[in-house]
């Protein structure tokens with residue numbers, strides 16, 4: 523975290539000064555990125571980076587089919603390099619790359635010092651071929667001014683297991699989040715067998731105290747192994763709580779007690795409709811508006827539990843802010859996935875600050891490819907800065923006084939302080 527310098531108690535007098543102070547504070551503040559899909563180097567192939575990964579990001583895969591005649595079958599038969607070439611040709615050469623996901627690639631290449639006007643894919647490939655992943659992590663963290671990233675760690679993924687078992691996840695800038703999607707959303711199909719295979723005496727419908735105890739034991743083991751910042755799950759828009767299904771029983775008997783006992787918040791990412799178009803594979807998920815009554819109930823009935831929440835539907839965002847005003851055990855975070863577009867980030871950030879002041883975590887990157895930290899944070903920082911200028915200006919206009927260090931304090935809270943306090947508080 524940045525320590526405000528002692529000369530920053532000067533009062534801000536003009537709009538130009540305000541803009542400069544906010545811009546400096548936002549750009550010099552290092553960020554804790556609370557939700558990514560990045561991995562530290564020991565996870566090996568799970569850590570994605572480089573131009574071909576950037577171009578085959580699933581957000582771009584969804585876009586390429588709209589502009590290319592390639593069939594799903596043809597596309598999935600291609601190698602990654604061929605897919606990247608098709609996406610480059612279709613979305614960057616034959617059309618202008620102005621969607622947010624395309625623009626992100628252009629910003630990233632530019633920030634890395636590559637010549638975007640050359641449009642020379644081979645040059646970009648050569649740049650990545652000449653660097654090591656360790657060196658590139660430093661380049662990216664420095665360029666994005668990110669100090670920590672929280673990974674998404676699936677205890678059911680055999681590719682992650684050896685690293686967790688080794689006890690060494692390498693680079694400490696990468697922290698863990700214990701992802702619960704398989705346990706919660708696929709208990710009967712996948713998790714049950716897996717747990718049995720590991721010697722946990724669970725029952726197929728998870729409806730006995732013995733089964734709950736075993737799932738708690740599984741969670742405890744993984745909390746000790748990963749030391750996660752939080753446990754997390756993505757949920758469909760029609761998620762219900764309370765509920766006498768596996769989900770409701772796992773919440774009440776396993777996750778919520780463990781979350782309290784270990785002081786590990788539970789992150790809910792609500793509103794994803796998985797596989798709306800299965801032909802698109804990972805790019806095939808959609809969004810839907812949730813009924814937030816369930817979230818209110820969860821927050822009200824579990825006041826000693828801490829919840830981090832982000833929602834995927836634009837229509838839910840205002841209601842979520844109102845819920846935030848009612849429950850201090852809720853920390854709203856990020857503009858998730860289809861919300862992570864400039865116009866929506868701007869709208870949501872303004873709405874959150876108007877309703878909740880500075881008590882939110884305005885953004886996370888959701889980066890899947892290391893390089894994306896650069897553009898996702900560059901784009902979001904600018905929008906957050908613009909909203910802050912407007913809000914601070916409105917109180918300066920009526921005679922409120924502000925100092926540089928006060929603005930630095932606020933920015934520090936938005937980009938890391940609020941998260942730390944939420945994790946560490948009671």
Ligand code: RAT
Nearest residue numbers: 559674756791858859888890
């Ligand atoms: O934003 C994404 O990349 C999505 O595919 C999801 O991973 C989503 O963020 C999630 O965490 O489920």
Ligand code: ZN
Nearest residue numbers: 557558559888
């Ligand atoms: Zn994600």
